[in-house]
Amino acid sequence: MSSPQPDTRNRILKxxxxxxxxxxxxxxxxxxxxxxxxxxxxxxYLHFTNRADLLIAATVYLDEITEVDAQLAQSRSAKTGPERLDAFIEAWGAHIPRIYGVAQALLAMKDTDEAAGLAWNNRMQAVRHGCAAAVAALERDHLLAADHSAKQATDILWTLLSVRNWEQLTGDCDWSQTDYIEQIKALARRVLLTAPPNG
Amino acid sequence: MSSPQPDTRNRILKxxxxxxxxxxxxxxxxxxxxxxxxxxxxxxYLHFTNRADLLIAATVYLDEITEVDAQLAQSRSAKTGPERLDAFIEAWGAHIPRIYGVAQALLAMKDTDEAAGLAWNNRMQAVRHGCAAAVAALERDHLLAADHSAKQATDILWTLLSVRNWEQLTGDCDWSQTDYIEQIKALARRVLLTAPPNG
DNA sequence: ATGTCAATTGACATGATGTCAAGTGCGTGC
DNA sequence: GCACGCACTTGACATCATGTCAATTGACAT
Structure with missing residues (x-):
């Protein structure tokens, strides 16, 4: 561990x-x-071929050190559908501010750089899977609101949880992070659940 | 009106x-x-100082020829709060695809060009006022869900109606434009209204 | 004729990305 | 001790888009 040389790559990412x-x-x-x-x-450029390449690597690196996947997977352990929904929103919602900087940069390249776009979409598909799983849990519990198909419900939840929405709510609308989490949880329940949750 | 010269400006904008x-x-x-x-x-550059300048002018021009403001203002004529909400969503929702191209370009400059950012924010504030008015109409009718303040309700509606959300739903999620309008109307009612609207 | 004004052409500065070539310094193997 | 490889440095350069400037053209108006 006497750091031979190639921690430079990590220094760059950091x-x-x-x-x-x-x-x-x-x-x-x-x-x-x-x-x-x-x-x-x-x-x-000895370590990354591109700006896009670097940014993508940075996203991956960040995902690794923050262990998002583990966080998100943890929401699978929730028993009931609504609990799972809450857990997922909390996990992802807490993650957004951490990735916001890179996300912003990657999103800005999306239109000009194909690879960047693909990488971002990949990450977002992962989130979508989480949404779909939460919706499936609701469906299993017969709690999914009748006016949506599973796909529609997933689309809505996924869109609700977009980085841009977080940006707008916490930025333009001055919501605190905890406000954001609580409000989105309430919103999601209200939109996706068939019965009034807790009142 | 024999078109002396300066329709060039309009040609550029078009x-x-x-x-x-x-x-x-x-x-x-x-x-x-x-x-x-x-x-x-x-x-x-004889007509516009900047790329940003041009793009902003293009937005204004587009707003003029599509008469958004008139469209949006028209939703004021609705009697009840919920009708007004629907009318607003329909008007704005129908407008989004028209402005999407320019919006995209303007949003892309937002981070690098201050003027572009301001111009875009201006437009979005106008939309926000529409949202606030719809929320106020609901409040007047005592139909605003108790769990939100007027500001929160406005924030939510405004965010729901963002161009980015339209982009994601009609693009990534493959919703048709009519799906979009109907779903968002249903969503907004479900989130903002105190009582089940029509069932 | 003359002046004005829109527009043209060509040249140029800037700023960022990305490439290339030659050189430096360090550690390892022989 | 020497040569080699390797990470990195420096400096030059191509490219591409924006934006600027100067000189010129061509039409229309008085």
Whole structure:
């Protein structure tokens, strides 16, 4: 563990994440990242072929160190459908602020860089699966509101939980993170459940 | 009215809108717009100082020719709160696909160009006012769900009606435009109204 | 004729990405 | 000790879009 050399790659990823989290709305350039990582701009290209490549790697790296998948999977342990729904919203909702910086950067490239778009869609499909699983749990408990098919319910939940919505609510609308979680949970129950949940 | 010269400006705007509507996800360059308008790239700068400037003007132009404000204002004529809510969602929901191309372009600049961001926020504030008015109408009729303050209800409705959500539902989720309108209306009623609306 | 004004052409600066070539410094194997 | 590979550096360069500037053209108006 005497750090031979290739932790540079990780240094770059960390630098990128720090910058992106620092000010998600400012364009973070390759040279900024390099500077922060303490290497030359060109050296970054020894580790990543692209800006997109780097950003994607950063997302993966972030997912790894925050263990999202584990967090999200944990919501599977909930007994009832509604509990599972809540657990999923809490897990994902708590994760959004952590990934927001990178997400923002990746989303900005989506239209110009195909690979970035695919990578982002991949991540979002994972979230969608979580939504679908929560909906399935509701359906199993015969608690899914009759006016939606499972697909529709999944679409709605998935859309509700989008990063952009989080951005708008916590940003433009000044909601706190806890407000966000609570409100979205209430909203989801209200929209997806067939009976009044707790009142 | 023998068209002295300055319909060029409008030609540019039309060209920009056509290109943006044609393929909203491809970057539309100044030279593309110029070519389509039948003038030189540099000539565009005789009419607009910026790409942002042009895009903003295009939004305004589009708003004018589609008469959104009139459409949205029309929802004021609805008698009951719920009718007003429906009318507003229909009007705005029908408008989104028309503005989607430009909106996309403007949103993409939001982070790099301050003026573009402001212009977009302005438009969105107008929508927000519509949301607030609909919520106020519900409140007046004592039909606003007790679990939300007027502000929260407005925030939710406004977020629900975002261009990004429309994009996700009609794009990624393959909803038809009519599905979109109907589902969102149902959703909004379910979330905002205090009593079951029609069943 | 003359002036104005829209538009044209061509050249150029800027700023970011990405590539390439030559060089430096360090550790390892022989 | 020496040579080699390897990560990295420096500097130059291509590309591409935006935006600017200067000189020119062509039409229309007085």
């Amino acid at each position: 630098a990128a994440l720090e910058l992106l989290e620092g000010n998600p709305h400012k364009e973070t350039r390759m040279s900024d990242i390099a500077k922060r990582a303490g290497i030359s701009r060109q050296a970054v | 060209a920009a809108l056509e290109l943006l509507e044609g393929n909203p996800h491809k970057e539309t360059r100044m030279s593309d717009i110029a070519k389509r308008a039948g003038i030189s790239r540099q000539a565009v």
